[in-house]
Amino acid sequence: MNGADLLVRCLEAEDVEYVFGLPGEELEDVLFALRDSSIRFVPTRHEQGAAFMADVYGRLTGEAGVCLATLGPGATNLLTGVADAHLDKSPLVAITGQGGLERLHQESHQALDVVHTFEAVVKWNTQLNDTEIINESVRKAFKLAEYEKPGATHLEIPEDVAATAVDAEPLPHRNKVRRPDPDAESIERAADLLGDADRPIVLAGNGAVRTHASERLREFVERTGVPVIGTYMGKGAVSDRSDQSLMTLDSGPNDEAAGAIEEADCVVAVGYDIAEHDPKRWNPDRSKTVIHLDHEPAEVYEHYNPEVEVVADISMGLRRLTDAVDDVWTTWCTDAHDVVLTDARRKPDPDEPFSVRRTLPILREAMADDDVLISDVGSHKMAIARHFPVYEPNTCIISNGLASMGIAVPGGVAADLAVDSNVVVATGDGGFLMNAAELETATRLDCGFTVIVFNDDDYGLISEKQREHTGEAFGTRLSNPDFAAFAESFGVSASRPTSWTELADALVAAVESDEMRLVEIALD
Incomplete structure (x- = not known):
């Protein structure tokens, strides 16, 4: 050896x-x-x-x-x-x-x-x-x-x-190291702070999903009535069917979710990493009482300086906090919940031009609760993060730490190997062509997932930001190949719908298929 x-x-x-x-x-x-x-x-x-x-x-x-x-x-x-x-x-x-x-x-x-x-x-x-x-x-x-x-x-x-020759053996694989249970004093302090709050809210982060703490988090919000808002990577920690769900930060046609966290006087941050979403945006005046519940102590940050830190296994921390809290809050932001969910579920009118936002209700209907959506990075990611309802943890994969373009197609290959559910990847024309060659890897492995390409011939998110700042855009325009023909050259079935009815039919057929499919959506 x-x-x-x-x-x-x-x-x-x-x-x-x-x-x-x-x-x-x-x-x-x-x-x-x-x-x-x-x-x-x-x-x-x-x-x-x-x-x-x-x-x-x-x-x-x-x-x-x-x-x-x-x-x-x-x-x-x-x-x-x-x-x-x-x-x-x-x-x-x-x-x-x-x-x-x-x-x-x-x-x-x-x-x-x-x-x-x-x-x-x-x-x-x-x-x-x-x-x-x-x-x-x-x-x-x-x-x-x-x-x-x-x-x-x-x-x-x-x-x-x-x-080089060697005579040695692998070390045995061991179970992962588990954090200890939370200390009673931290739980008591957290419960007291919650009890003093009039408008508490849970901020569910990546860790709430990553550590399989969703079940305990759902028990906590159902028991207490505290509403939940998620980061982009915390989607699905609580089902968006729940009356307590406000989907994600910045959701809603008028940012109702952001308005709710702005009104909140106490934020219970569960598995929250500040790399996901800058706390300066939701705690600008540092007036909120913050309870930090995570495996690790909080990062030192002026706008995220928790009054109490429950550093423990997240699931056990939630269980102990649920047992310690006597109060039950009538959900104080029901109107925001209703507006956010109604908007997210509204299907397009027949004469509306294609858009990412109005494609999402059709896509959601085509996918089962446990199907997996992987989003590339771009303007479509913002729409998916804010407006795509998610019902189970780890079924909407969004990169929001490094947030690198090009992750979707290779991510689809990995997801197809890792899960039994249907897999859909959503990407823009920019991100797609960064790693489009992995379509060959997918077909060689006999994968069967759906690729949705939102095509606007532009690095659209950068254009949007430039126009917000200056009123014009520069350096963002692209030209593209015939994506359907490109996909077919790899042996991937492809379609380019021209109406909402055709798009709905194409998405249902693609998601339910066991084969590789590509659907190009030309954005106006």
Whole structure:
């Protein structure tokens, strides 16, 4: 057995099913070790696509997704997807090859200091410069990647280490480290603060979904009547069918949800990361009582300075808080709830031009509650985040930490492998073409998901912001191929509806199909 064999045996011990990546000369021993293992190596068309696949796979399963790239340009191409996982708190282990140790002390072909390059976007990384440290390093990489708050880790294996004989065994996989129960004093203080509030509200963040705390959060809001507003990555923590749901921050035709949190005098932040949504926007004058409930202490921030921090397992913290609170509030923002949900569900009039906003009720109707929607980044993401009702946790995947364009199509590949439900990806023309080559990966793997391309021949979100600031836009216009013909060249069935009726029929047929489908929606 050599170092590469041990590395792959360690991956097997971590129950890794897929490794997404590109081959490279320095990875030869690793690739042949994967060939002889129980793990499926998925060659992708770009390293960024591989990293996004590992990112979304980790977010959907809670187990670290694994991506693989060679040295130099392979590693730097991987970087964006690794950074996305880092800021979105998605468990991911990146593995990169490297030249032999004997040439790394000098300038060398394709050689970069990858370990230091990755330091800013991972929780931990190291070079496997000795076969004797491989088993410990792999176990540490997975433990840290999956430990709350999860994120990315990175291992670099030089080609000579991969080829060196070794006699060692993988370390046994252990259960994830669990946070202790909350301390009674913090729960009592939080309950007292809530009891003094007239207009409390829950702000559900990424952690409320990521830690499987939705069941306890739903019990809390049903028991107390406290309304819930979510971040973009907290969608589905409480079902948008609930009377307590205000969907997400900035939802509603006149930002009723934002108005509700503005009126609130007490905010219970559950699994909230300030990277998701700047607290200055919902607590501008720092007048709100804030209760922080999370696995980690709150970030130090002038506009997010909680009166009490319940640092514990989120589900158990919610359970203890539910038991400690005696008050029941009549939902004080029912009007906002009704306006937000009515607007989100309104279907378009027959003569309305195509828009993302009015497509969403039709798409929601075509999808089951547990089907998964993955949004790319762009103006369509804002509409989906604010106006697409979500009924189950982890069924609407939005990148809002790094918020990188290009995640949707590779994310669809990962989701199709990770879940049994139907998968839909929504992207703009800009984000789609960044990783559209992964359609070939999808068809090679016999995936069956739906790609919706909103086409406005523009980097639309940037245009919108420029016009808001200056009244005009520059540097955003694009030209595009025939997307239907492009998809069909990969063997993907495609359609370009011209009416709302045709669009509704196309979405139902696509979502229910077991085949790859692309639906292009031309925006006016």
